[in-house]
Amino acid sequence: MESFQLIPWERRLDEEAAELLYYAYRGHVDAIINDQYASVTGASRLIENIIHHQGCGEFLSRISRMAVHRSSQQLAGILTVTGIRPHTAHIPQVAVAESFQGRGVGSALMEAAFRDLAREGFEEATLTVTDQNAGAVRLYQRAGFQTFKTFGAFIYSREEAF
Numbered sequence: 001m002e003s004f005q006l007i008p009w010e011r012r013l014d015e016e017a018a019e020l021l022y023y024a025y026r027g028h029v030d031a032i033i034n035d036q037y038a039s040v041t042g043a044s045r046l047i048e049n050i051i052h053h054q055g056c057g058e059f060l061s062r063i064s065r066m067a068v069h070r071s072s073q074q075l076a077g078i079l080t081v082t083g084i085r086p087h088t089a090h091i092p093q094v095a096v097a098e099s100f101q102g103r104g105v106g107s108a109l110m111e112a113a114f115r116d117l118a119r120e121g122f123e124e125a126t127l128t129v130t131d132q133n134a135g136a137v138r139l140y141q142r143a144g145f146q147t148f149k150t151f152g153a154f155i156y157s158r159e160e161a162f
């Protein structure tokens with residue numbers, strides 16, 4: 001991880017974060033479920049919703065993070081964290097750019113956030129993951145997450161419905 005620097009979320013990098021999301025989710029199962037991943041504009045709205053509109057709880061800017069690749073200064077990964085109850089945090093988004101995946105960036109972002117959450121008195125954290133997303137499921141299991149509830153994702157397609 002010495003090749004990467006973890007920094008607090010910087011709003012001036014929101015657009016870069018949207019691009020990272022768009023590319024990280026290209027051809028991904030979650031892009032079938034959520035069409036906001038299908039364009040950079042959609043990914044921007046998704047980020048705006050988490051950060052500005054508090055769509056997933058109170059955005060915790062001091063705990064959310066970005067990973068920057070030191071030598072290229074490219075944005076390598078993002079992690080958003082929100083507060084949904086006094087002692088419960090939520091992770092609406094974690095993504096690592098494809099070229100930097102498998103190098104511990106996702107794990108490092110989560111570990112750093114968990115340290116801060118514990119220091120601030122948070123006792124638990126929640127997230128949702130698509131079970132076909134095997135890589136992310138492994139990452140979360142290693143981090144200690146356990147399945148609390150399994151539910152179906154239903155996609156409404158106007159073309160097929162009429």
Ligand SMILES: CC(C)(COP(=O)(O)OP(=O)(O)OC[C@H]1O[C@@H](n2cnc3c(N)ncnc32)[C@H](O)[C@@H]1OP(=O)(O)O)[C@@H](O)C(=O)NCCC(=O)NCCS
Pocket residue numbers: 001024025028094095096097100101102103104105106107108128129130133135136138139
């Ligand atoms: C899921 C995701 C965030 C994981 O990020 P990541 O940085 O690749 O995760 P890590 O590198 O920490 O761990 C992934 C793998 O790399 C391995 N790894 C960790 N550190 C490593 C290192 N220094 N060198 C080589 N490999 C390493 C891990 O052992 C792990 O292996 P596994 O596939 O056997 O579990 C990333 O794949 C991603 O952005 N996916 C698309 C978006 C997405 O699905 N987000 C989650 C939605 S719920």
